[in-house]
Amino acid sequence: MTMYFIILLCIVLSTTSATNFRQTRAKRRPDFEDKIKESSLLLASDTASVTACSLLCMGDIRCVSYFYVRTTRLCQLHSIVFYSQQLTTASPETSYYQLYEDWCLPGDQHNLYRQEDSCYKYYNLTYYLDYEQSIDLCLYYSATMLMVKTEEKYNHIKNYLLDEQHGTYAWDQFFIAARNDTGTLLWSDNTPVDFTDFASGEPSSNDEMCVTLHEIFSFKWNDVDCNYDCRVICEKFKPKDD
Structure with missing residues (x-):
């Protein structure tokens, strides 16, 4: 019974991940290097790595971009993609990433609505x-x-x-x-x-x-x-x- 439950749980997790991630990719945005922003914040959490932060965003259907602070391992998920640098705060060792897909509109300034x-x-x-x-x-x-x-x-x-x-x-x-x-x-x-x-x-x-x-x-x-x-x-x- 225990073995059956573990196998079933693995199947459910695998199916859920494949559905939520939707083969979305992340792109680092150098224009926001060492800056952070609070607008449209979905979640702020400590993670083990930038990869873990990326997976956290890809697994949340609302998330389209994220900041990762390397010194504190802070992962900050957002529901919109930022282009304006107004209202940013200086944050050393911080990088910003946006999710994108190849079928999207041409040019950089687009925003996914993953729902x-x-x-x-x-x-x-x-x-x-x-x-x-x-x-x-x-x-x-x-x-x-x-x-x-x-x-x-x-x-x-x-x-x-x-x-x-x-x-x-x-x-x-x-x-x-x-x-x-x-x-x-x-x-x-x-x-x-x-x-x-x-x-x-x-x-x-x-x-x-x-x-x-x-x-x-x-x-x-x-x-x-x-x-x-x-x-x-x-x-x-x-x-x-x-």
Whole structure:
């Protein structure tokens, strides 16, 4: 009976690990060397090594990046990938790693959303785009405009934008793929918008059919004219195995 239990336990652990890790890889980020950050912290724990810290992150479906302090062996897991170095704290012998997958969007500044096996990024262009142009930009990268169908996903995206902005995007708006052309707010895949988080007083006009996440409202939802030029967040989903 004891031997049977041990074998069964090993099978369960092996299956769980394979499911959670999803073949995600970690990449060291030299731009954050000897720095640490507290935003979107999931867990802080002592670990035996940076490898153990990496496995801890890969085993947590929410984790997409981590700091490891070599002198204290502190492992710090985070739910977003950092690019802004605002609000960092000096921390000698600290390295920062982000999880990534090869199918993700091109360029370095992307963020995994592992709950849905997707990744997303905003495009910090020198010019802004209207709604249809934004759709086309995402399609160019074999992606789609961001849909935030759940509060959990929305909070994940909002935390990322709040961490990245620090005044950089004052008055900026980011299109999301929700539009009201028929009296009903629909996502771009024609499913109804069941979850919303409009800012106070929004939506404010019957003539504004598109939706943005607006910096002035701490990235709560705002209705906007679809011809208005905004920024865009594109999302790409992991290809399904054949």
